[in-house]
Amino acid sequence: MSEVKQIATRDSYGNGLLELGRDHLDVVVLDADLSAATKTGVFRKAYPQRHFNCGIAEGNMVAAAAGMAAMGLVPFASTFAMFAAGRAFEQIRNSIGYPNLNVKIGATHGGISVGEDGASHQCCEDFALMRSIPGITVLCPSDDVEARAAVRAAYEHQGPVYLRFGRLAVPVFHDAQRFRFQIGRGEQLTQGSDVAILATGLEVQEALVAAEELKNEGISARVINLATIKPLDEDIIVTAARECGAVVTCEEHSILGGLGEAVAGLLGEKCPTRMRRVGVGDVFGHSGSAWELLEQFGLRHNAIAAAARELVHSK
């Protein structure tokens, strides 16, 4: 068996933009002095006239992107999640969300797996911030294949889209030939009826490993990839809750305001189900290697399996 390819979704972002740029002259890319890290440098190299460095001024970059969208362009404004969703929150709300302008926010370095940079750069609040803005689509792809497809889908979608990508190289598990991405659609990856594991981003791969572990113990877990945080695929979630009777959510994000609470809110109204939320607790991160931190903050497959096990055994 050949080794599984490992690619960071920020690389997929750069390559996705490059592919888009080939076909679409209305695609322009903005960056805030992070082109090497966000990987928009790949696009800049190919299309220097369509890449606008805005310097370290994220608020202006995001609102300038709104102005470009008002002129008919499709700007991808790129920086770290912390400075996009965090620093430029109000520009995204008032200059993009409120007028419903066709801007795509490419936010790399989401989550705790940013690693060594530490808490100041580990954005675990972006889902909460972005999903609170009316009309914004929020995407968090799980691997290279899905991330590149998400970039294209974001372009084809009319309206604001927030895309979160990761810094850490993660396994590519989707089959590029067969994979089809649709905004708002969850993807069921395994059959299972004892517990549903709803995951997003790099947690999807962890959930798949957890499901294997659970299988050995006789627990069948239904793993669902929710790459669209908003709008939620309500059908797939409610069906899974009804059929499994137990739900675990997994995200590289605070348990406050993210996927877990979105799912809890939905199920609380439509199908009350016992749940566990795997995510970053109400704490800041710290420096460390990415995998170490994922382990330490309870985001690896073993933590997911433990949460699922506990739910199933207390049925």
Next chain:
Amino acid sequence: MTREEEKHLAVEACKVRMGVIEGTHGAKAGHPGGSLSAADLFAYLYHKELRVDPANPKWENRDRFVLSKGHTAPGLYAALANRGFFPVEDLPTLRHNGSYLQGHPNMNTVPGVDMSTGSLGQGISCAVGMAKAAKYLHQDEVRVYALLGDGEMAEGEVWEACLFAAHYQLDNFCAIVDLNGLQIDGATREVMNTDPVDAKLAAFGFDTITVDGHDFAQLEQGFARFHQNTGRPTAILMRTTKGKGVSFMEHQAGWHGKAPNDAEYEAAMGELRARMAELEGAQ
């Protein structure tokens, strides 16, 4: 500028002022002070400067105007209505529940509004983005204008946008700053001194020109300078009087965000009607 033209602009500015009073009185809220200080500019922009078409408000090749000091929407709305973008009779519905005339400009509900604004500092960023896009799209005729307040100059984002405008040599961009000297909490000089705005903007790479914002000939000179500029953005600094044209509102910070009551409405409209009669009587 001919006397005839000057008179025409004065009449239009008086109509803008009447619209501001109608709107804020109808709303029982809103921002008359800064709308009145910029009334002459609004008239000048919509009757002399901007290439716009009220019959086709989304015309692709139009000039863009962004009201970065979005709270002075009553002035912009009055100018747009009098230019034919929507009925003047709608102005008193300003801020009413269900009205398309939102408290701050909404590009999706108000014909002629090019950008939704209201949160200070963001409008100028949107405007420089538009100017950059016009360059990229080779829309060489398109010019982009943003109107800012002097209090707004304290927003850090304004200066980020200025860096961007100079860096990308946006000579199709003109920032207009309404230096009326007053903001909500008092004199700008006392709240947070932004002076000298001209030297700061010059240092940021703008060609700056200071004019009397109530003198059409001087405004014309300012925009002529903008039209000639190559390779750098222009800033027109307008010295103005807050509340200009309504005697009891002039120079009063208190009229920044307060609507006239019925008696004040009658007094203001009386002054403006007298001004209009005077203009129409003049040869």
